[in-house]
Amino acid sequence: MKHIISVLVENEPGALSRVVGLFSQRGYNIETLTVAPTEDATLSRLTITTAGSDHVIEQITKHLNKIVDVVKLVDLTEGAHIERELMLIKVRATGSQRAEVKRCVDIFRGQIVDVTASVYTIQLVGHSDKLDAFFQAVGEASILEVVRSGVTGIARGEKVLSL
Amino acid sequence: MEQLSGGDMLLRALADEGVECIFGYPGGAALHIYDAIFRQDRVHHVLVRHEQAATHAADAYSRSTGRTGTCLVTSGPGATNAITGIATAYLDSIPMVVISGQVVSDRIGEDAFQETDMVGISRPIVKHSYLVKDPAQIPAIIKKAYYLAASGRPGPVVVDIPKDMTAPDVLFDYHYPETVRLRSYNPAIRGHAGQIKKAMQLMLAAKRPIIYAGGGVIQGNASAPLTALAKKLNVPVTNTLMGLGAYPGDDKQFLGMLGMHGMVEANFAMHNADVIFAIGARFDDRVTNATDKFCPDAKIVHVDIDPASISKTVRADVPIVGPVDSVLNDMLQIFDELKQTMDTEALSQWWAQINEWRAKHGILVKPRYETTSEALKPQEVISTLYEVTKGEAYITSDVGQHQMFAAQYYPFKYPRRWINSGGLGTMGFGLPAAMGVQYAHRDAVVACVTGEGSIQMCIQELSTCTQYHLPVKIICLNNQALGMVKQWQDMNYGGRHSESLYEESLPDFIKLAESYGHVGVRISKREELKEKLTEVFAMKDRVVFVDIQVDPQEHVYPMLIPPNDPSGANGSMRDMFLSKTERT
Ligand SMILES: Cc1ncc(C[n+]2csc(CCOP(=O)(O)OP(=O)(O)O)c2C)c(N)n1
Ligand SMILES: [Mg+2]
Numbered sequence: 001m002k003h004i005i006s007v008l009v010e011n012e013p014g015a016l017s018r019v020v021g022l023f024s025q026r027g028y029n030i031e032t033l034t035v036a037p038t039e040d041a042t043l044s045r046l047t048i049t050t051a052g053s054d055h056v057i058e059q060i061t062k063h064l065n066k067i068v069d070v071v072k073l074v075d076l077t078e079g080a081h082i083e084r085e086l087m088l089i090k091v092r093a094t095g096s097q098r099a100e101v102k103r104c105v106d107i108f109r110g111q112i113v114d115v116t117a118s119v120y121t122i123q124l125v126g127h128s129d130k131l132d133a134f135f136q137a138v139g140e141a142s143i144l145e146v147v148r149s150g151v152t153g154i155a156r157g158e159k160v161l162s163l
Numbered sequence: 164m165e166q167l168s169g170g171d172m173l174l175r176a177l178a179d180e181g182v183e184c185i186f187g188y189p190g191g192a193a194l195h196i197y198d199a200i201f202r203q204d205r206v207h208h209v210l211v212r213h214e215q216a217a218t219h220a221a222d223a224y225s226r227s228t229g230r231t232g233t234c235l236v237t238s239g240p241g242a243t244n245a246i247t248g249i250a251t252a253y254l255d256s257i258p259m260v261v262i263s264g265q266v267v268s269d270r271i272g273e274d275a276f277q278e279t280d281m282v283g284i285s286r287p288i289v290k291h292s293y294l295v296k297d298p299a300q301i302p303a304i305i306k307k308a309y310y311l312a313a314s315g316r317p318g319p320v321v322v323d324i325p326k327d328m329t330a331p332d333v334l335f336d337y338h339y340p341e342t343v344r345l346r347s348y349n350p351a352i353r354g355h356a357g358q359i360k361k362a363m364q365l366m367l368a369a370k371r372p373i374i375y376a377g378g379g380v381i382q383g384n385a386s387a388p389l390t391a392l393a394k395k396l397n398v399p400v401t402n403t404l405m406g407l408g409a410y411p412g413d414d415k416q417f418l419g420m421l422g423m424h425g426m427v428e429a430n431f432a433m434h435n436a437d438v439i440f441a442i443g444a445r446f447d448d449r450v451t452n453a454t455d456k457f458c459p460d461a462k463i464v465h466v467d468i469d470p471a472s473i474s475k476t477v478r479a480d481v482p483i484v485g486p487v488d489s490v491l492n493d494m495l496q497i498f499d500e501l502k503q504t505m506d507t508e509a510l511s512q513w514w515a516q517i518n519e520w521r522a523k524h525g526i527l528v529k530p531r532y533e534t535t536s537e538a539l540k541p542q543e544v545i546s547t548l549y550e551v552t553k554g555e556a557y558i559t560s561d562v563g564q565h566q567m568f569a570a571q572y573y574p575f576k577y578p579r580r581w582i583n584s585g586g587l588g589t590m591g592f593g594l595p596a597a598m599g600v601q602y603a604h605r606d607a608v609v610a611c612v613t614g615e616g617s618i619q620m621c622i623q624e625l626s627t628c629t630q631y632h633l634p635v636k637i638i639c640l641n642n643q644a645l646g647m648v649k650q651w652q653d654m655n656y657g658g659r660h661s662e663s664l665y666e667e668s669l670p671d672f673i674k675l676a677e678s679y680g681h682v683g684v685r686i687s688k689r690e691e692l693k694e695k696l697t698e699v700f701a702m703k704d705r706v707v708f709v710d711i712q713v714d715p716q717e718h719v720y721p722m723l724i725p726p727n728d729p730s731g732a733n734g735s736m737r738d739m740f741l742s743k744t745e746r747t
Pocket of ligand 1: 642
């Protein structure tokens with residue numbers, strides 16, 4: 001099953017490589033990874049999506065917790081949570097296609113953020129499944145380039161991940 | 164406040180931390196540090212002959228004393244030479260601090276002379292590491308390094324110091340912190356009371372209990388409460404290779420080592436147990452054999468300081484995260500409070516069964532090697548070594564058959580006396596380890612049980628022994644082969660001895676020892692074994708290299724039969740080869 005693990009790490013050089021190294025060293029897989037500083041300058045927040053049996057996920061969280069630079073972590077998938085990913089996508093759009101693509105973008109509540117005579121650059125934010133679905137809708141053939149940010153997430157309600 | 168250079172601060176911090184000795188080797192990037200060593204006299208330095216030896220010596224110093232070992236190497240090749248020793252310490256959870264020189268800060272990343280990314284290379288085999296970026300931080304980083312190395316589940320910590328950080332001409336206020344706190348690091352200090360009670364109740368209800376204790380009991384200084392608990396409950400105890408000495412090896416409740424080359428009675432008891440109390444052990448694949456056939460009837464209590472060790476390979480029914488000594492003491496207290504007794508009838512049946520196994524299969528009861536042959540058997544050498552040293556010596560070992568024979572035939576009475584590389588299985592460990600032990604215990608008897616293969620991996624250290632008067636005794640079980648490799652080739656590769664023989668190329672170890680100023684003794688006959696070994700250990704102030712010609716045909720038994728072995732029933736802990744022709 002897919003899991004989203006949010007990790008607060010010390011904002012130290014090398015902290016990221018310790019986390020990433022753990023995954024390759026122990027044969028766990030990383031599907032997506034996002035990292036950015038937090039409002040507290042001494043901390044960075046990582047969001048990792050990974051898949052595995054309960055046993056593997058348990059080992060992953062235990063080993064992550066063992067890393068000295070890891071301050072705190074939570075497996076968001078254990079509770080209600082919000083999950084978002086950002087995608088920028090360049091699509092060929094000429095002639096009648098232009099209206100077609102535009103309609104599709106509207107349905108998915110995306111935005112066209114750049115336009116040329118033959119290309120739309122579209123921004124789409126949402127659950128990863130929605131981004132996948134957009135692919136289908138717009139048609140693989142017209143896609144020129146895709147970049148996805150990887151998943152970030154946060155727990156619903158009162159729960160917070162902080163010190 | 165006193166003003167010191169980075170190099171002087173480093174040495175002062177080490178002294179203030181209580182470091183008595185550094186094992187090391189100099190080089191360009193470490194020269195400011197070496198000059199600082201020259202300027203002080205609180206911290207001694209032992210100049211080894213290869214950085215690998217520095218790490219093993221520091222590691223064994225730690226294993227034998229419980230105090231964190233320290234080594235110092237230069238950048239590049241010095242740092243990479245230390246890697247094997249860091250991995251060795253990591254896999255056995257040994258507290259050690261490795262200080263490495265690094266090229267000057269503004270050359271990092273330029274492939275400068277003798278530059279390697281030490282923090283990067285060592286990352287998967289350290290508990291933590293630091294790259295010093297500001298000399299003023301040196302005391303605080305040293306404090307943290309020692310704290311991290313020794314607390315929680317211990318392990319090696321690397322401190323990589325660019326050369327400019329230790330320059331003699333820039334001075335800083337020196338202050339050594341008294342305490343240290345890391346918000347991101349909080350090892351358990353107490354086991355969960357409810358879980359501990361559950362564990363005790365499970366034990367009290369057990370009909371066929373066993374205590375399976377590993378190296379964590381030694382690292383956690385918990386031999387006394389372990390022994391007390393076992394005695395109170397009258398439960399059999401087995402130790403892992405790393406745990407030998409955690410429970411007195413000469414006690415009748417001790418079943419010997421378990422696992423791949425463990426005692427039949429220990430492995431049978433595990434397989435048939437209904438409750439396994441595992442403490443400071445990690446269900447290593449060398450212990451469990453196939454995990455799907457592992458101890459089918461057992462409920463498992465697993466106590467460990469490291470939550471990631473619990474339910475890693477074998478699921479625990481009652482997991483307890485905590486320091487082993489405090490958990491054992493809590494167990495003892497709960498036992499007294501509950502005022503319940505074990506099921507004595509079931510227990511006496513269990514003991515009757517175990518004693519029957521022991522009488523039938525126990526290799527210390529009835530040796531399984533024959534002593535009628537001309538050739539000396541490695542097992543009898545170890546038994547004689549035990550006799551001659553009265554079971555009181557510190558024994559370091561290398562890796563191979565000799566290591567397993569030492570583990571089987573030298574029942575360690577105390578913790579921290581058996582010093583071997585269990586997790587990584589590092590050939591070359593034995594001699595430098597013996598130096599580290601001897602350095603820490605000047606008057607103790609220290610013997611390195613080795614093979615003619617392993618000893619050659621760090622033999623240059625004979626020179627270090629001369630320089631620092633470290634009178635270790637080298638007991639080389641010379642079977643003219645990479646014996647353990649050859650055994651596997653005999654058993655699994657149709658006896659094809661691919662590259663496990665030396666074709667008459669072995670050196671004359673006696674002359675070699677003599678050329679370093681040591682004594683060399685050769686033993687090849689049964690009649691002379693005890694007398695000569697006694698003479699060897701009477702030479703208290705000398706390094707003695709004892710080259711013992713042993714039977715090259717001997718295999719290590721018992722041996723667990725791995726899963727998928729063509730010979731039939733296999734893969735569990737009760738499936739064992741007993742000799743070249745017999746099996747359980
Ligand atoms: C550094 C290293 N290289 C290779 C091995 C694999 N290995 C394990 S035992 C062994 C043979 C050891 O020979 P020797 O030291 O003579 O001991 P014996 O088994 O003959 O007693 C080898 C090569 C190892 N454990 N460590
Ligand atoms: Mg050999």
